[in-house]
Amino acid sequence: MATDTHDAAGQAADAAHGAAHGADAAASAPGMPQLDFSTWGNQIFWLMVTLVVIYFVLSRIALPRIGAVLAERQGTITNDIAAAEELKAKALEAEAAYDQALADARVEANRIATETRAEIQADLDKAIAEADAKIAAKTAEGEKAIAEIRANAMASVKDVANDTAAAVVAALGGKADAKAIEASVTARVKG
Amino acid sequence: MATEAHGAEEGGLVFHPMDQFIIKPLFGDGPIGLFTITNATLWMALAVVAVILLMVWGSARRAVVPSRKQSIAELAYGFIYKMVEDVAGKDALVFFPYVMTLFMFIVMANFLGLLPMSFTTTSHFAVTVVLALLVFLTVTIVGFIKNGTAFLGLFWVSSAPLALRPVLAIIELISYFVRPVSHSIRLAGNVMAGHAVIKVFAGFAAIAVVSPLSVVAITAMYGLEVLVAFIQAYVFTILTCVYLKDALHPGH
Numbered sequence: 217m218a219t220d221t222h223d224a225a226g227q228a229a230d231a232a233h234g235a236a237h238g239a240d241a242a243a244s245a246p247g248m249p250q251l252d253f254s255t256w257g258n259q260i261f262w263l264m265v266t267l268v269v270i271y272f273v274l275s276r277i278a279l280p281r282i283g284a285v286l287a288e289r290q291g292t293i294t295n296d297i298a299a300a301e302e303l304k305a306k307a308l309e310a311e312a313a314y315d316q317a318l319a320d321a322r323v324e325a326n327r328i329a330t331e332t333r334a335e336i337q338a339d340l341d342k343a344i345a346e347a348d349a350k351i352a353a354k355t356a357e358g359e360k361a362i363a364e365i366r367a368n369a370m371a372s373v374k375d376v377a378n379d380t381a382a383a384v385v386a387a388l389g390g391k392a393d394a395k396a397i398e399a400s401v402t403a404r405v406k407g
Numbered sequence: 408m409a410t411e412a413h414g415a416e417e418g419g420l421v422f423h424p425m426d427q428f429i430i431k432p433l434f435g436d437g438p439i440g441l442f443t444i445t446n447a448t449l450w451m452a453l454a455v456v457a458v459i460l461l462m463v464w465g466s467a468r469r470a471v472v473p474s475r476k477q478s479i480a481e482l483a484y485g486f487i488y489k490m491v492e493d494v495a496g497k498d499a500l501v502f503f504p505y506v507m508t509l510f511m512f513i514v515m516a517n518f519l520g521l522l523p524m525s526f527t528t529t530s531h532f533a534v535t536v537v538l539a540l541l542v543f544l545t546v547t548i549v550g551f552i553k554n555g556t557a558f559l560g561l562f563w564v565s566s567a568p569l570a571l572r573p574v575l576a577i578i579e580l581i582s583y584f585v586r587p588v589s590h591s592i593r594l595a596g597n598v599m600a601g602h603a604v605i606k607v608f609a610g611f612a613a614i615a616v617v618s619p620l621s622v623v624a625i626t627a628m629y630g631l632e633v634l635v636a637f638i639q640a641y642v643f644t645i646l647t648c649v650y651l652k653d654a655l656h657p658g659h
Contacts, residue, residue, distance in 0.1 A: 249428040250532045250599065257441050258448075259430070259533040266451040267541075270458050270512055275504035278462035282484045285469050285477075292471055 377401040424606035428530055428599065446526040454515040454528065462511065487644065494648035499655055509538060510644040517598060517636035530599040532591060539591035542647045550654035561657040590646055597639050601632040
């Protein structure tokens with residue numbers, strides 16, 4: 217589109233030019249300088265020189281150099297990305313190792329805790345058993361002492377009763393047969 | 408593109424929009440021979456200098472992290488390299504320096520031509536016709552060398568009905584030979600027209616009442632011309648790639 221309007225504008229300009237020529241033909245060069253074929257040879261010669269120079273400068277110096285720079289940059293970027301990926305993999309590995317260590321430590325801690333608990337439980341059980349045994353021994357001892365004391369007390373009661381009975385019999389003027397009194401007292405105390 | 412107004416000299420409005428394209432000898436006033444150094448020679452040489460400055464001096468440091476100059480050089484390289492690869496195919500990359508030469512010359516000549524008082528070498532048919540003929544000859548010769556007579560299959564549209572094929576062959580043949588004409592006139596025509604229009608607006612600037620409008624119009628046209636300078640170089644280059652594709656892979 218822009219091309220068309222442009223060409224149209226160019227033609228308009230040419231027309232204006234032509235009109236200007238009609239009025240002022242003497243002062244200006246004729247027609248379009250582009251169509252003055254006497255200058256073509258000169259232009260074409262210098263254009264070929266220009267193109268050859270540009271071609272050699274570009275193909276021998278500029279393009280290989282820029283191409284090398286671009287390739288080097290691409291290489292650097294690729295290397296950097298590879299290095300970054302490697303580091304990332306290492307980081308992941310390290311994280312996995314850390315997690316593993318953490319899990320191991322947790323298991324170890326649990327094991328130690330369980331062991332310690334069992335040990336303490338065993339000690340506790342032993343202590344409780346010992347204490348129980350001591351308590352049982354003390355209890356048995358106590359019971360024995362109580363039984364002894366009770367037996368002694370019974371014996372003392374019997375003696376006192378015998379003595380009292382003998383004294384009562386004597387006081388009443390009877391002659392007390394020690395054996396009969398004892399039997400009688402025993403029967404009464406039991407009863 | 409000499410934007411000074413000629414009209415004021417003689418009091419009336421006189422336009423010489425085409426005078427900017429006149430080729431003059433740079434030294435002396437003699438006739439223009441084959442080796443005469445002219446204003447066209449000077450601006451072609453400046454285009455060479457510009458190309459060397461950008462592509463050689465710009466990339467001289469070979470930095471992995473590029474400077475601004477080197478970025479532009481790399482951008483131009485990547486732009487044309489990708490164009491050749493995408494449009495003409497991987498096997499066309501041998502022509503990359505050639506296509507790059509065409510592009511760099513045209514784009515530099517177009518932009519240098521936009522400097523005030525400069526001379527636009529690409530506004531001359533002598534230049535663009537040679538550029539287009541170089542492409543045309545390259546495409547034709549490479550086409551026949553790579554494909555032999557199979558290159559003629561370009562004109563034999565095998566996907567069309569048999570009855571239509573001879574007619575299409577004639578059309579294709581004509582369009583093939585019109586290519587260098589359109590290829591060259593498109594570039595020179597666009598560049599010349601834009602410069603001439605700017606010159607016409609500059610002529611109007613001699614009238615005091617119209618001059619602000621004229622300056623605005625020149626500014627707008629100049630902006631458009633900056634676009635055209637690049638777009639026409641791009642169009643010329645991409646068409647070169649399209650024609651190269653025909654030479655390397657004929658058939659539709």
